[in-house]
Amino acid sequence: MAGFGRTIHCMLITAVISFTLGAYYQNYDVLRRLCYVIDDDPYAFHIKDKLYGTVGLLQNLAKHGFLEFSKYLRFFKNNVGRLKANESYSCLPRIMKYGFPGMEDLRVYDDFVVSYDRRNRVARWVYEHLQTSSIFNTVGSRRMAEYKADLGIPSDFRVDTTDYKDSGYDKGHLAASGNHKSKQSHCNDTFYLTNIAPQVGEGFNRGCWQKLEAYVRDLCRRYGSVFVCTGPLYLPRKSDTDRWYVEYEVFGPKAIAVPTHFFKVIIVESKLPGGLPYMEAYVMPNTELDEKTDLRSFLCDIGVVESASDLRKEEKQNQ
Amino acid sequence: MAGFGRTIHCMLITAVISFTLGAYYQNYDVLRRLCYVIDDDPYAFHIKDKLYGTVGLLQNLAKHGFLEFSKYLRFFKNNVGRLKANESYSCLPRIMKYGFPGMEDLRVYDDFVVSYDRRNRVARWVYEHLQTSSIFNTVGSRRMAEYKADLGIPSDFRVDTTDYKDSGYDKGHLAASGNHKSKQSHCNDTFYLTNIAPQVGEGFNRGCWQKLEAYVRDLCRRYGSVFVCTGPLYLPRKSDTDRWYVEYEVFGPKAIAVPTHFFKVIIVESKLPGGLPYMEAYVMPNTELDEKTDLRSFLCDIGVVESASDLRKEEKQNQ
8 A cells, every 4th residue: 555655656746847847848848939029020019029929938038038038049040040031020020119100011131220111112210230240341332232122022013124224313222332341241231122212312312311311320430239220201391372292203114212311310329338328310302412511400200200201109109 | 367358349349449539529519619729719710710720620520611600619717717708809790791801900899890900090991780680770779889998909009099189080980889789888899999990071071971981871761781891091192293102191199090082881691592693882072062963973993992901802811
C-alpha cells in the first residue's frame, strides 16, 4: 500500500510539473510566432501590446518590450533561419520611434517609411531617421540609382516613370537621396516613385526646398539624430466669390496630383542625457520661390500642418 | 523492483499526457483571448489569418474560420461575461463580408461601418448591409434622431453640427437613415456627422440621390440581402488651358470638403443557393440634376470608381 501511495504521489507531482511545462512551452512557441507576425506586418506592429496581452504565462517577458524580446529572438532567428526571407520591417522600431502619423498604405523600405495616398498617387508622408552614418558616407551614390515604380502598389494607383514625362514637373524626392548614403540599396530605395512628388523645378526643388534639405542634414551633423516627416499639402485658397476652394493640378493618365505645398516636420533629439527633443515644421508653396528667401520665413506651427494634412494628432495616437 | 518499474512507467505516461494537456489548455486560452482582440479591433480583424497561424495545436479548429469559432465562443462569452463591455465590433464579420475597401480611420457603428477621411472631414466610404428586417420595420424613426458629432474623431478633424450652418449644403446621409430601422439606436447612428456629407439639396439630395436610395431598398425587398458602399469622389476636370485640375469647395473653419461627385457600389446577393452576387456602381455629380433623369444613365464601371476613389483593389486585398 505504501508503494501504491508513493506511486500516486509521484504521478501527481509529475502531472503538475508536466502540465506547467507543456503550457509554458506552448506559450513560448506562440510568443515566438507572434514576434514573426509583428516583425513582418505593420498592422500587427500597431496592436502589438494587445497581442502580447493574449499570452499569459510569459507576459512578464513581453512586458520588457518588443525591442528587447526581439533582440532575444535574433539569436534564434539567425541560427534557425526565418520563416520568411523578408527582413525589411526590422527598421520600423527605430524609424517610427515617435509613433505613426497614420497607418494608411504603409510601404516600409530599409531606411525610411512611406504612407502612400492611393487617391492622389503621391505619398501622404515619408518618415526618415537621419544619423551621421547615413549622411557622411560615400557608399551610396545617386549616380548609380534609377527612378523605378514600386510594384507593391496596385497597378491602378501605381506611378510609372513614363507618367512624369511632359508634365513639366521635377520628380522631387520626399526622403532626400542625400540622407541615405550608408548603403547603395538605401539610396536606390529613395528613387522608388512612392517617394517622389511632382515639384516645381526652378526655384523650388532646385532652390528653397534643396536649402531646407541641406539645413536638415546640417542639424543632423550638429545633433547626431534627427527624425524628419515630409509630405504634400493641398491647401484651400479664397476665390473671387469669397468662398474657399481646394484646387490642384493632376496630370497624366493616372491623374497624379500636384500638391500646392510641401511640409517638413523635424524632430531633433537632444545630445544631453534625458534631454527633450526639439521640433519644428516648415511649409513651402510648390511654386518658383526667390532663392534668397530666409528659411525661417517658412516656419509654421506644427498643429497647422497636422490639421491641414491628415497626420494623426497625439490625442488619437495615445488612445 | 517491479513496483519501481511500474512507478517510472506510470510517471512517464502521466508526464506525456499532462504536458499535452498543458500545451492544449494554454493554446486554447491564447486562441480564446485572440478572439477577444479580433472582436474588438478592426486592425486585428484584418490580419486574423496571420494571427491564427501563430497558434499551433488548435490550428485545425481555427481553420473552420473565424465565424464558426466565434459562434463557438459566444456561449462562453455570454456565460462568463466579456473582458470589455463594448460589443460594437461584433457586426464587422456580417457587414464587411466582402472585405474592407481600406483600413483607414474606421468607425464601427452597430449597423454600418465608416472609413473617415481626416483631411477632407468627410467619410471616405460607408459600408452597410441591408436586410429586409432593417428596412421594413417601424421601430427606428428619423423623427427621433438628431445630428451629432462623433467624439471618437480627434477635435481638429471632427465636424460639429454648427459647421454646416450657412454653408448652403444639405447634411446628406451616406448610409441612408431609412436603411436602418430595426432599432432606434441604429437609426440614430446614421445621424453621426461622420456619416454626413455636404450635398446639394434641391435636385440632388432631395432628388436623384433619394431615388437611388429608394432603388437600393427596392433591390433589398426583392433579393433580401444587399451590401452598399457609398462615398464621395473628387474628380478632375479640364481647364481652358488644356490641363486637368481637381477643384472642390471647402467651407467653415474646419474646411469641410464638398465632394464633386458621390458613388454607390451595390452588391446584391443571389437568392439561389451557390448563386454569385451581382454588382453595379453609380456615380452622380453633386449638382442640381433633372429629377426625370433615368437612374441607369448614372451607371458606371466599378473599376472607374475604385480607381477614382482610393478603394483598395481586390489584387491588393488578397495579398
